[in-house]
Amino acid sequence: MAAKHLMCRIPSCISSAISTPLTSLKPFYHTQQFVSIIRPVSTACSVGIQESTNRLVVNWKDKLTDEYPLVWLRDNCQCTACFDQSSQSRTINFSHFQVNQKFKHVATTKDAVEVQWEDGHKSAYNLEWLKQRSFNQKEQQCWLDANKAPYSTWGASFFKNIPMLDFNAVIQDDNTLLDWLHTLDVWGVCLFKNVPHSLGQVGILAKRVGFIKKTHYGEEFSVQAKANATNVAYTQGYLQLHTDLPYYEYKPGINLLHCYIQYKGNGGDSLLTDGFKIAEWLRENDPEIYKCLAETRVTWTDIGQENGNKFHKIHHAPVICESSDGTIRRINYSQPQRDSHMAVPIDQVENWYRALKKFYDMALDPEYLVTFKLQPGEMVTFDNLRILHGRTAFGEHLQGERHVQGAYVDWDEARSRIRVLKANKAANNTGRCG
Numbered sequence: 001m002a003a004k005h006l007m008c009r010i011p012s013c014i015s016s017a018i019s020t021p022l023t024s025l026k027p028f029y030h031t032q033q034f035v036s037i038i039r040p041v042s043t044a045c046s047v048g049i050q051e052s053t054n055r056l057v058v059n060w061k062d063k064l065t066d067e068y069p070l071v072w073l074r075d076n077c078q079c080t081a082c083f084d085q086s087s088q089s090r091t092i093n094f095s096h097f098q099v100n101q102k103f104k105h106v107a108t109t110k111d112a113v114e115v116q117w118e119d120g121h122k123s124a125y126n127l128e129w130l131k132q133r134s135f136n137q138k139e140q141q142c143w144l145d146a147n148k149a150p151y152s153t154w155g156a157s158f159f160k161n162i163p164m165l166d167f168n169a170v171i172q173d174d175n176t177l178l179d180w181l182h183t184l185d186v187w188g189v190c191l192f193k194n195v196p197h198s199l200g201q202v203g204i205l206a207k208r209v210g211f212i213k214k215t216h217y218g219e220e221f222s223v224q225a226k227a228n229a230t231n232v233a234y235t236q237g238y239l240q241l242h243t244d245l246p247y248y249e250y251k252p253g254i255n256l257l258h259c260y261i262q263y264k265g266n267g268g269d270s271l272l273t274d275g276f277k278i279a280e281w282l283r284e285n286d287p288e289i290y291k292c293l294a295e296t297r298v299t300w301t302d303i304g305q306e307n308g309n310k311f312h313k314i315h316h317a318p319v320i321c322e323s324s325d326g327t328i329r330r331i332n333y334s335q336p337q338r339d340s341h342m343a344v345p346i347d348q349v350e351n352w353y354r355a356l357k358k359f360y361d362m363a364l365d366p367e368y369l370v371t372f373k374l375q376p377g378e379m380v381t382f383d384n385l386r387i388l389h390g391r392t393a394f395g396e397h398l399q400g401e402r403h404v405q406g407a408y409v410d411w412d413e414a415r416s417r418i419r420v421l422k423a424n425k426a427a428n429n430t431g432r433c434g
């Protein structure tokens with residue numbers, strides 16, 4: 001962790017309630033460590049085939065045992081006929097593949113297991129490679145967690161330690177870039193300070209990850225009050241808590257919002273709530289409401305015209321979307337962009353409204369809602385699949401300037417960057433230690 005670049009700050013709106021001196025506050029994501037998937041180095045003391053299960057059994061010197069199905073071993077043969085090193089891709093023609101694999105002979109060398117198959121093909125599996133692909137459930141979970149960090153939810157009280165990084169550091173230093181993306185993955189929010197006072201900074205940051213996710217509002221978009229606004233965000237009114245673009249099946253994953261000019265009077269404050277926190281609470285404490293929100297299909301819509309391009313987007317999805325492993329994957333919520341069509345059985349309608357009201361009232365509860373005013377030179381970044389955001393009203397009749405520039409980045413690009421940065425870091429560390 002690039003500790004020298006880390007700062008924390010108390011949003012001005014809640015600073016009076018906090019007596020802890022700033023210097024003693026630690027960014028709360030410091031408690032989260034990167035998960036290592038490397039097991040201690042140990043070599044095999046014996047290998048054998050368990051014919052009743054068609055598995056290779058490897059007994060390691062550290063007394064652990066791993067089993068590998070023969071079909072999986074044959075499918076993952078690393079020889080040049082079966083695997084292309086330059087593209088790191090399997091090249092076995094699956095139309096000729098036999099699921100019921102038979103072996104002839106198995107043996108170990110100093111660092112590999114060699115299998116001779118009944119059809120004459122020979123495979124060799126590096127022991128370290130095998131160990132990293134253990135079918136042990138704990139090892140599998142460890143590997144899954146290393147690929148996508150498990151999230152930690154938060155309420156308003158945790159937000160006094162909001163993760164904050166120096167913008168110049170994230171642009172120049174890969175360790176800070178990794179800190180930022182990991183923080184977003186775990187906590188769903190991170191602030192930057194010292195952002196240069198010019199437009200285009202969101203694009204510069206997006207390039208550090210990969211590229212901007214373009215939507216019908218463009219690549220870099222300006223959130224400013226304007227006459228005949230195409231989106232309620234482009235007004236001076238109170239912007240209710242929402243997630244952006246729920247009407248996209250491929251909803252942009254990360255929001256970057258740079259405060260270029262802030263309204264000088266009262267108002268224009270940012271609102272944030274951790275939607276996963278609300279969903280987790282409901283699952284635990286009000287399972288009927290949770291089930292209703294996770295199972296009722298909602299239609300999200302955006303109709304209009306931007307830069308001469310007419311659009312009509314529709315996506316059907318519940319407010320709470322789960323992954324196949326039961327973790328919460330995506331929150332959809334936007335009052336202006338919920339369609340009036342409701343393709344659900346009529347007797348479920350009232351219950352669903354009751355559930356939605358409970359969800360939204362909780363999101364506005366001071367126990368979960370954070371309010372703070374972004375200052376020029378600051379940028380807030382957050383997970384759009386998770387965090388509900390909004391804005392208090394400011395000014396009147398298009399008087400009083402406020403200008404926030406935004407852009408999106410996809411989670412696929414961000415998580416890919418995390419893996420590449422971690423691999424680079426590991427390689428550099430190995431290099432230094434010889």
Ligand SMILES: [Zn+2]
Nearest residue numbers: 077079081082
């Ligand atoms: Zn092969």
